[in-house]
Structure formats: C-alpha cells, structure tokens
Amino acid sequence: MANDNKQEQTLTVEQRLKALYELQTILSEIDRIKTIRGELPLEVKDLEDQIAGLNTRVENYGHDITELNRNVASEKEKIANSQQLIARYKEQLDNVRNNREFDLLTKEVEFQELEIQLCEKHIHENTRAIDNKNADIASTKEKLADLEHILEEKRKELNEIVSETRQEEESLREKAKALEPHVDERTLAAFKRIRKNARNGLGIVYVQRNACGGCFNRIPPQRQLEIKLHKKVIVCEYCGRIMIDPELAGIAEAEVNTAQ
Numbered sequence: 001m002a003n004d005n006k007q008e009q010t011l012t013v014e015q016r017l018k019a020l021y022e023l024q025t026i027l028s029e030i031d032r033i034k035t036i037r038g039e040l041p042l043e044v045k046d047l048e049d050q051i052a053g054l055n056t057r058v059e060n061y062g063h064d065i066t067e068l069n070r071n072v073a074s075e076k077e078k079i080a081n082s083q084q085l086i087a088r089y090k091e092q093l094d095n096v097r098n099n100r101e102f103d104l105l106t107k108e109v110e111f112q113e114l115e116i117q118l119c120e121k122h123i124h125e126n127t128r129a130i131d132n133k134n135a136d137i138a139s140t141k142e143k144l145a146d147l148e149h150i151l152e153e154k155r156k157e158l159n160e161i162v163s164e165t166r167q168e169e170e171s172l173r174e175k176a177k178a179l180e181p182h183v184d185e186r187t188l189a190a191f192k193r194i195r196k197n198a199r200n201g202l203g204i205v206y207v208q209r210n211a212c213g214g215c216f217n218r219i220p221p222q223r224q225l226e227i228k229l230h231k232k233v234i235v236c237e238y239c240g241r242i243m244i245d246p247e248l249a250g251i252a253e254a255e256v257n258t259a260q
Helices: 002-010 013-037 040-093 099-182 185-197 221-229 253-258
Strands: 204-206 242-244
Touching (some): 013 099, 013 185, 013 204, 013 242, 040 099, 185 242
Parallel strands (some): 204 242
16 A cells, blocks of 8 residues: 555656546546447346246246145035035935925925026136136236247347457556556546446546537636646636646647547
C-alpha cells in the first residue's frame, strides 16, 4: 500500500489523466465485446426460467391427475357399495310383510340408484378433467420440446461467441488492471462510479467543438483553458464526467471536428 501511495505522489495530473483515458479506451473495448454477445445471456436465462416453469406445470398436472384418479376410484367404490345395498334390499322385498316395509325398501332402492347416477356423473366429470389435463400435458411437453431446442441453439451460439472473445477480453482486463495503479484511488473511484451511472459507459471524455464529449453541453473558454493545462482533474458541471483535452487523449484535430 505504501508503494502504491508513493507511486501516486510521483505521478503528475497529466500522467494520471492520460492513464485514465487509456483505461477508458480499454474498458470501452470490453463493453464492445459484451455488446457483441448482445442479449444472448439474458435470452438463455429467460428460456431456462420458462422451461423450469413449464416442467413445474407438467408436474402439477400429474398431481392433479393422480387426485382425479383417486376421486374416480372413490366414486366406483361408492357405486359398488350402492349395488350391494340394492341387491340386499331387493332380496328383502321378496319377504316383506306389509306395504309399509315394501315402500321403505323401494325408497331405499331408489335412493341408492340415484346415488349411483350421481357417482357416475362425478366419474364422467373427473374422467373428462383427466382427459383435459392429459391434453394440457401433451401441449406443454410439445412447447417444452420447442423451447429446449431453441435453448440448445442459443447456448451453442453464446458459447461460440464467449469462446471467440474470451482471450481478447482477458487480455484487455489485464491491461486495464495494470493501468489502475497509474491513477490515484480517489479519481479512480469517481471514474468507476461515473461509468456505472453513464448510459454509454464513458467516465472520461475529451472536449469536442468547445463542448463536453459526454453530454455535449458547452464549456466556458476559461474552463477549456484549465483543461488544457492538465494541472487538476476537472469534471463537467452538467454530467459529472471527467474531461480531458483532445491532444492529451491522442485525438487528432480533424477527429475532434468530425466527432458527433
């Protein structure tokens, strides 16, 4: 830590600004690589989430079908019990001693027959629900197969891009890490904070057509002179970006005039 502080003290503001601009150039290149990958990582994650959700749905359908089959079995058991009771009541009808017993037994038979009809209705409803659930499972699995195929292609595409750019990105990150000690901690921390909040990832910009190269607000002549002197770190009063003059950034005058 002591050596780092000593190195910071020996570096001029001009050297720090130049190193910071070089660091920005490298980080912008890393951002470009990330842009090449585009939305693929997010697309892959979204597909994985969709597939997980559909698998859960299929699993829930399976639980529903199990419960419906259990209901069907219960209704069939009720039918069997009712049929046994009907058989018993009909047998008793052969031995009735009076009209009152006959009427009671006849009503019991009728009641059990209604119970059987109700159970058959429930069986029909549950069976239809099972068919619907099976149809839902089939359509969901079909959708799953399509998404899994798309996911496989997206993963393959992403892996190819990552493989192609990994070595370049690692090299750039090493260069960026080597440059950081050439910038004082306070300025480096501010730069990183600005970069994080900036839409284009620019934490330091050069002056373009008498304006900030980040937000394009006009810079007063006195402020421009201070920037050219490289005596202190100057930030844009509008966007907060660190500003540097084009010459120190190694930008030709023609590039400054044509920059948008």
